[in-house]
Amino acid sequence: MAISRRSLVKGITYTLVLPSISCMFFACAGTQSANRSNSNNETNADSTVVTANKAEGEIVPIRIAYPAGMNGQIAKVMEKAKIAEKKGLEAKYTFFQNGPPMMEAFTSGEVDAVITSPMPVINFMSRNPGKAFVVASLGNSSYSLMVPKDSSIKQVKDLQGKTIALSFGSDSHLDFLKLLKESNLNPKSDVKLVNTQPNELQLAFERKFADAIIIRQPQVLKLQKKLDAQIIHTWPHRYISVMRADYLEKYPQAKKKYLEALQEAILFTATNKEQASIWFSEQIRLDPETIRQVSKDDPNYTVTKLENVSVEVTPAIKQILEDWAKFSYETGIIKKEVAWNWK
Template sequence: MRNRIVVSLFCAFLFLMSAACGRNESSSSASSVSKQEWPSELHIGYQKSSFSLFLKEKGYLEKQLQKHGTQVKWFEFPSGPPLLEALNAGQIDVGYVGGAPAVLAQANPTSQLTYLAYEPEVARAIIVPKTSSIRTVTDLKGKKVAFGKGSSAHYTLLTALETAGLTLNDITPVYLQPSEARTAFERGDVDAWVIWDPFLADAEVNGGARVLIDAKGLPKQYGFIVGRKEYVKQYPDAVQTVIDQLNKVHQEIHSSPEEAAQLLAKETKIGTEIWKRTLSRRGYGVFPLTKEVVDAQQRIADRFYEAGLIPKRIEVKDAVAVIKQ
């Protein structure tokens, strides 16, 4: 009888130990899954003309993500096309670009781009020297026009020329990044320049520029927060945190433009008054994608295909991410 009792107690002990081990293994497994929901690093691409720069300087994103062991690394780009090249190459995970660069990136056979959210348009225009004899878009025929190839300025120029019955074949394109284009514009090496804020505002105030036509009456072109597909799929919470914090700085800038202009001026070496001008004529907020926005982006894709700027037709909606909003 004593032996049977000892055996029974031993079996009960083994059962309890097995159950405890099972709980520990389940807890360990759950912990492992939890850790996998947050990346060890987040690489963000930004441009000096975007509010991502303000987010970088404020450190809000780092404060939120360090709770989950995620380190944020920032990479600066002069415009959207090189930023998206880095995204397709896996060098960055999230970034901000204009509509036109996103279309070109999506048309790449190895595209990793996915649309996450959008921002309102920024001011864009075609400018000429104040003393230029160019008075209408029609006068651009045969002239040298500077702009970033594949940038939002590219689409601005394309649609502006169409208002005068012209195409890109009617002008001489000079593909330059903003800093290079500013130099060429002031030296008189080009006849016109297509550019966006704050570079536009700076050229108007300090660069002897006159607006020939702005983008207000042209087809809309939104800004986009974009991500690398695999990263977005694997780490949706981290990506949502980026969107939330960007929206936070949008509201902060909108409510305190004076302070924002001073910070942005310090970081970009573009004057405070220029940033005040820029901030006064743009919209604010980071929003979930809507049909209207996707349709506007699809029009860019269709026009670029018709102009021979992308090799195939694309469906913008195929690259729209579904994440928490």
């Protein structure tokens, strides 16, 4: 069963600029909400810090890529709240609809840091050993195995003989292969898997091109609301960030600045939920309320203090990545084993 593919939406690049007239503008807007006033105050403070950093010659350029998934909210907040500038970074942001084209840009050296998830990184590492480092763990969202409300599929074993649409080489692909193995189902003979681009999965579901799909948030919630779609299984969608090795060699001070910016962006998102969701909704064209509802999957969404925000790549996260890479190799998703270098 073939599903037509549309051209991948190319990244749109945004360059941070210093706010030169924001104080004058907002001083005239006496009816602004409290959240927006707080945001303006933080922006003005950031501008002062950026000016000081420039005077001291500490500004480091960085090009950051992020996807349409919920992890993209971190980068959008970092951009709109001028957080990277506060940390001494001159940041340029590029938005991508999904992982493959984003990692292609990373491979070609068009971006220096990527906010993503494990499988795009594992694919990259298997082809480009030693070219990047996992520098941050950024919480999680989720993705789910979904079926129509009137489907006869009620549990995983009911998938035998069915067609499932999913994105090959993705995090959900690997997790689904694990689930099939645990359920004693052969992915080559017991089910039919159809490779479908992430932005086409909802259409595949609505037009019944497949009996089931595996799709990430916020589309899961959208399908529940719109079609009363049913969830058979849900997995955590883990978020990480990687930086190019050659970039870190050129700018060794960039990692610390970048990690601090990530922490502050996570805190801002958690403590300014409405504003953060509005910013991200403008990027992915989804209502802010849905974004806030889906964001509750992330344990970082409840933090109230910076010291409670950890982006550390813990031993547990390292083990997960190593296990995933091993299973990816065993199942043929990647052709070469990954040699991890935990810098």
